[in-house]
Amino acid sequence: MAAEALARRNILVLTLAQSLGAAGPPIIISLGGIVGQMLSPDAALATLPVSLYSLGLAMGTIPAALIMRRFGRRSGYLLGAAIGVFSGLVATLGIVLAAFVVFCLGTFMAGFYGAYVQSYRFAAADAATGALKAKAISWVMIGGLAAAVIGPQLVIWTRDAFPAAPFAGSFLSQSALALLALPVLTLLRTPPASSAPAGAAHAANGRSLRELLLSPRLMLAIAAGIVSYALMSFVMTAAPIAMVGCGFTVGEAALGIQWHVLAMFAPSFVTGNLMTRFGKERVTALGLLLIAASGAVALMGLELAHFWISLILLGVGWNFGFIGATAMVTDCHTPEERGRVQGANDFLIFGTVAAASFSAGTLLTASGWEMINWLVFPAVALVLVPLLWRLPAVRAA
Numbered sequence: 307m308a309a310e311a312l313a314r315r316n317i318l319v320l321t322l323a324q325s326l327g328a329a330g331p332p333i334i335i336s337l338g339g340i341v342g343q344m345l346s347p348d349a350a351l352a353t354l355p356v357s358l359y360s361l362g363l364a365m366g367t368i369p370a371a372l373i374m375r376r377f378g379r380r381s382g383y384l385l386g387a388a389i390g391v392f393s394g395l396v397a398t399l400g401i402v403l404a405a406f407v408v409f410c411l412g413t414f415m416a417g418f419y420g421a422y423v424q425s426y427r428f429a430a431a432d433a434a435t436g437a438l439k440a441k442a443i444s445w446v447m448i449g450g451l452a453a454a455v456i457g458p459q460l461v462i463w464t465r466d467a468f469p470a471a472p473f474a475g476s477f478l479s480q481s482a483l484a485l486l487a488l489p490v491l492t493l494l495r496t497p498p499a500s501s502a503p504a505g506a507a508h509a510a511n512g513r514s515l516r517e518l519l520l521s522p523r524l525m526l527a528i529a530a531g532i533v534s535y536a537l538m539s540f541v542m543t544a545a546p547i548a549m550v551g552c553g554f555t556v557g558e559a560a561l562g563i564q565w566h567v568l569a570m571f572a573p574s575f576v577t578g579n580l581m582t583r584f585g586k587e588r589v590t591a592l593g594l595l596l597i598a599a600s601g602a603v604a605l606m607g608l609e610l611a612h613f614w615i616s617l618i619l620l621g622v623g624w625n626f627g628f629i630g631a632t633a634m635v636t637d638c639h640t641p642e643e644r645g646r647v648q649g650a651n652d653f654l655i656f657g658t659v660a661a662a663s664f665s666a667g668t669l670l671t672a673s674g675w676e677m678i679n680w681l682v683f684p685a686v687a688l689v690l691v692p693l694l695w696r697l698p699a700v701r702a703a
Contacts, residue, residue: 362417394481569621
């Protein structure tokens with residue numbers, strides 16, 4: 307019972323930290339491309355700051371896992387938040403100096419903070435057992451609901467704080483959010499991973515990373531996470547620029563991202579229960595279908611409603627697809643294999659996300675908003691077909 311109480315305490319702390327840590331990316335995503343257009347010498351590089359955030363996130367996953375394994379999750383998360391504070395200051399400086407490279411450095415560093423924030427979901431699942439384990443990931447992701455309000459509203463409230471440097475105030479607020487996360491994260495109570503007997507005593511007994519990645523079950527789980535997150539990032543990176551290009555205001559684009567982020571996290575209240583009742587694979591499949599539906603809506607027209615409804619469907623689809631895939635991953639390893647699997651999973655997901663984000667700006671400039679959405683369907687089919695094929699075996703098990 308004491309262990310369950312500690313797990314619930316940590317879930318609450320991680321949920322609060324998630325509400326602050328996850329509020330930064332909407333600022334970068336909704337404004338990164340627009341500031342990029344302002345500062346970049348080449349229009350095709352407009353989304354580079356957003357892409358570099360994704361690249362930083364991908365590159366930060368392995369070092370974050372190693373640091374947390376050596377010094378414990380709390381120390382790692384505090385370091386991540388400190389990086390978040392510094393990254394916001396650097397991005398702000400880039401805007402003030404009208405220096406595209408400096409701004410890109412700030413968003414790249416923010417990705418390293420994001421690598422720690424993304425692992426909050428695993429920290430919650432690691433501490434929980436039984437029915438609580440199935441719901442822990444969803445509960446922590448509920449913190450994203452607050453982030454969905456905080457991030458875009460900060461964009462609206464602070465974008466004109468410094469008239470001589472538009473949007474500098476928004477990135478300064480990103481730094482403030484990370485600063486507020488520091489005292490919250492000091493409340494986390496988990497032992498250093500290196501001191502955990504299971505990890506030390508049985509690491510040699512776990513499968514190698516190569517063996518793990520060749521497991522069809524884990525391959526499918528990681529692929530589902532990759533497609534869910536990469537497609538969401540791919541479309542969301544291009545959406546604000548496409549909206550502004552269609553004559554809508556920056557505020558309308560930011561509100562579209564706000565509705566999208568709300569849709570990403572609001573279903574978390576029920577996602578855990580849905581997985582418990584219907585299974586992780588079915589929920590993941592539903593998420594992929596909703597992502598495909600978002601692409602279909604986007605292709606129906608260029609009115610503001612088409613953009614917003616598409617982004618809402620994309621957010622709900624990401625929630626079911628990504629949380630379902632994350633839960634599938636936690637079923638594919640033993641405790642001694644946990645660090646290797648979780649680090650590899652996030653590296654592969656966010657490496658692909660970075661590539662998708664990099665290509666979004668170039669493809670949007672070269673081929674337009676329609677092509678962005680047409681590419682959603684083959685990517686969804688690539689994972690949905692084997693996932694549906696596996697459902698009878700899951701039912702039998």
